[in-house]
Amino acid sequence: xxxxxxxxxxxxxxxxxxxxxxxxxxxxxxxxxxxxxxxxxxxxxxxxxxxxxxxxxxxxxxxxxxxxxxxxxxxxxxxxxxxxxxxxxxxxxxxxxxxxxxxxxxxxxxxxxxxxxxxxx
Numbered sequence: 689x690x691x692x693x694x695x696x697x698x699x700x701x702x703x704x705x706x707x708x709x710x711x712x713x714x715x716x717x718x719x720x721x722x723x724x725x726x727x728x729x730x731x732x733x734x735x736x737x738x739x740x741x742x743x744x745x746x747x748x749x750x751x752x753x754x755x756x757x758x759x760x761x762x763x764x765x766x767x768x769x770x771x772x773x774x775x776x777x778x779x780x781x782x783x784x785x786x787x788x789x790x791x792x793x794x795x796x797x798x799x800x801x802x803x804x805x806x807x808x809x
Contacts (some may be wrong), residue, residue: 689770693781697769697788701761704789708754715747753789760789772796774805 763769770779772793779793792800799805 694764694769697784698761698764700788701757701764705754705757705761708750708757712747712750712754715743715750718743756789756791759791763791774799 760769763771763773770781770784771777772779773791774796775793777793777795779790783790783794790797792805796805
């Protein structure tokens with residue numbers, strides 16, 4: 689992959705990384721503050737509990753995506769960005785544009801979704 693394109697993906701991934709770190713931190717803080725609110729009846733406590741659970745779930749999803757972005761940045765540094773981690777083929781540029789943290793080409797991604805490929809991060 690050409691150097692200009694790699695730099696473009698590096699900036700895109702670093703921006704996404706910053707956004708995700710901010711969201712994870714904010715969701716954790718909001719989840720903690722849900723406990724601090726003075727709830728007065730069982731309905732308020734249930735709503736507060738639901739909100740807290742939702743925020744922590746969202747934070748977990750963001751953390752998983754952050755790990756994928758971190759791994760993509762590591763592949764960029766190693767010089768393997770844009771190559772499928774399973775078969776070594778080049779990942780379609782349109783796929784990278786849509787999901788720059790992807791690890792697999794389309795064929796291997798389909799195999800992974802069917803459970804025919806070992807999960808790796």
